[in-house]
Amino acid sequence: MVTGAAGHLGRLVAEQLLERLAPEQVVLVTRRPEALRELRARGAEVRYGDFDDPASLRDAFAGGRRMLLISTDALGRRAGQHRAAIDAAATAGVRHVVFTSIVKPVASNPTGALAAEPGVTEAMLHRSGLAWTVLRFGSFAELVLPPAATAVQNRRLVTNNGGGRIVFVSRRDCAEAAAITLTTDGHAGKTYEITGTEALSVQDLAELYGDLSGQPVKVLQLSDAMLTNVLVGIGTPMPSAWRIAAFGRAVRRGYFDVVDPAFERLTGRPPVALRDVLVAQRADLLAVG
Numbered sequence: 001m002v003t004g005a006a007g008h009l010g011r012l013v014a015e016q017l018l019e020r021l022a023p024e025q026v027v028l029v030t031r032r033p034e035a036l037r038e039l040r041a042r043g044a045e046v047r048y049g050d051f052d053d054p055a056s057l058r059d060a061f062a063g064g065r066r067m068l069l070i071s072t073d074a075l076g077r078r079a080g081q082h083r084a085a086i087d088a089a090a091t092a093g094v095r096h097v098v099f100t101s102i103v104k105p106v107a108s109n110p111t112g113a114l115a116a117e118p119g120v121t122e123a124m125l126h127r128s129g130l131a132w133t134v135l136r137f138g139s140f141a142e143l144v145l146p147p148a149a150t151a152v153q154n155r156r157l158v159t160n161n162g163g164g165r166i167v168f169v170s171r172r173d174c175a176e177a178a179a180i181t182l183t184t185d186g187h188a189g190k191t192y193e194i195t196g197t198e199a200l201s202v203q204d205l206a207e208l209y210g211d212l213s214g215q216p217v218k219v220l221q222l223s224d225a226m227l228t229n230v231l232v233g234i235g236t237p238m239p240s241a242w243r244i245a246a247f248g249r250a251v252r253r254g255y256f257d258v259v260d261p262a263f264e265r266l267t268g269r270p271p272v273a274l275r276d277v278l279v280a281q282r283a284d285l286l287a288v289g
């Protein structure tokens, strides 16, 4: 069973499960069942379920044995949503919950709720009485495309990351790790850091963008306050500008500098590098300007 199955990650996990299981063994729970018509046509069972509507979860989770709980995108409300999902899973008789977390999910992380809520959810799972597995993902490589395209267009990478490093991982690799932990034994009580093989500095990123675009990209380091002002100055709403600056602060302080071999141990192959994710999107990377 996969919650949030119509999201980017959820669909990739669903595809992976359909490669590993008979379709009737796969239950996809989503707020948007109509978005999963194609997967239903391939034999998966698609059910309506919304963590904000706990009553919907009774039917949605009925009969499920192993469940991937995909963290929602409702920043600031996720602890309550995830609690509703874990409680409903326990009531429905689900035996094992795999949860999608983030590297270093601690309250001291400057990104605030982004990291704190997954940490709180991990603690809930530990106390739930259910078997659990936690997958702590690095930063999704696919999300680099918009800032990378902007840097290529401006030939300048504006940042407050300082000397910090970020570890990336593709959603596809995250989905494969999730499908493996759902469909094979031996993962109960384990926390896996699902990351790429290296954490990249902002200088590494600028060199990568320059290499892929054929134009040099320079790094411009700003303070948190300056970056926030620049972002607001170009029309970014204040809360978003503040979140972007907080992310950079977290990078600077080492909260995304985690490299772990768990992915290769689980899958038997190395994770896809950020370079390859961007090469696959090269047309979009170079389309702006």
Ligand SMILES: NC(=O)c1ccc[n+]([C@@H]2O[C@H](COP(=O)([O-])OP(=O)(O)OC[C@H]3O[C@@H](n4cnc5c(N)ncnc54)[C@H](OP(=O)(O)O)[C@@H]3O)[C@@H](O)[C@H]2O)c1
Residues within 6 Å of the ligand: 003, 004, 005, 006, 007, 008, 009, 010, 029, 030, 031, 032, 049, 050, 051, 052, 070, 071, 072, 073, 074, 081, 100, 102, 137, 138, 139, 140, 143
């Ligand atoms: N590691 C990273 O870099 C990174 C980056 C961004 C996000 N994330 C986290 O990873 C999750 C999956 O990423 P993604 O790229 O697939 O995100 P996405 O495409 O934006 O999808 C959002 C997800 O949240 C689910 N959701 C939202 N509200 C819900 C509710 N009330 N009840 C149940 N599910 C709800 C959606 O499920 P349905 O639409 O199917 O109901 C969907 O799976 C995100 O939600 C976020 O928590 C991680």
